[in-house]
Amino acid sequence: PAGSYLIVDGPNHTIPEYGRDGTLLRSIGRKGEGPGEFTSVGPLALSGDSVLYMLAPMVLHALDFTTGNLLYKTPLAAPFVGSLAQQDGQVYFRLMKSGGAIRVGAWDGHALKTGGAVPPPLGRKVSHIDITFSAMAIAPIAGDSIALVMQGADPLFLGPFKGPFRRVEIARLHRQGARHDLLERFARDPGSAASDVYTPSQPAALRRLASGVFAYASSDYTLVMDQFA
Numbered sequence: 001p002a003g004s005y006l007i008v009d010g011p012n013h014t015i016p017e018y019g020r021d022g023t024l025l026r027s028i029g030r031k032g033e034g035p036g037e038f039t040s041v042g043p044l045a046l047s048g049d050s051v052l053y054m055l056a057p058m059v060l061h062a063l064d065f066t067t068g069n070l071l072y073k074t075p076l077a078a079p080f081v082g083s084l085a086q087q088d089g090q091v092y093f094r095l096m097k098s099g100g101a102i103r104v105g106a107w108d109g110h111a112l113k114t115g116g117a118v119p120p121p122l123g124r125k126v127s128h129i130d131i132t133f134s135a136m137a138i139a140p141i142a143g144d145s146i147a148l149v150m151q152g153a154d155p156l157f158l159g160p161f162k163g164p165f166r167r168v169e170i171a172r173l174h175r176q177g178a179r180h181d182l183l184e185r186f187a188r189d190p191g192s193a194a195s196d197v198y199t200p201s202q203p204a205a206l207r208r209l210a211s212g213v214f215a216y217a218s219s220d221y222t223l224v225m226d227q228f229a
Helices: 127-132 180-188 194-198
Strands: 015-018 024-028 044-047 051-056 059-064 070-075 085-087 090-096 102-107 112-117 136-140 145-150 153-160 166-168 202-208 214-219
Touching: 044 085, 085 136, 090 112, 090 136, 102 136, 102 145, 127 180, 145 202, 145 214, 180 194
Parallel strands: 136 202
Antiparallel strands: 015 024, 044 051, 051 059, 059 070, 085 090, 090 102, 102 112, 136 145, 145 153, 153 166, 202 214
């Protein structure tokens, strides 16, 4: 709220905070397994200016944002989550259960809640496609309603937390989009993926602005030599 920025610094296992002018204000955490240390860092969600949530692989950390101290941490069966959202003390994320549908999940500080199923990327169940191309960004709305976008689908989905979700088509003007041509090829021949597996747009963030308009940011990767641009 003060205009500063929080960054996930994976190599250093820290969460640095920068002021609006780019000045480093502090770093939360460090590499390690003791108090105030992380074995890895992942996506963030901030509740006002009081609680900072960070999801390292399969572990949710709740931190006092003012001090950076750990409030609690809990195992969370949410593999390969790249984006968190928060509203009213609930943390939302993509929930993938073994052999099940792609769903929305929520942690309310005490228990895991399972939300509605999202249509699979190809409109039919293809396990390796569903797992690999279901990266999700979620935006809580008023009440129990949410909006979400997914790597393997071009529309915005809207509905109650428990579903069902309706589709709102989004024009693909600049982003690479879901690339269903690639997904169909990978469904037939998983070994053909190579670096193309990173080509479909990956949702980075979804927010509902005060005006009611949704802002959607995606990461579009291109392999240049041996690095992604």
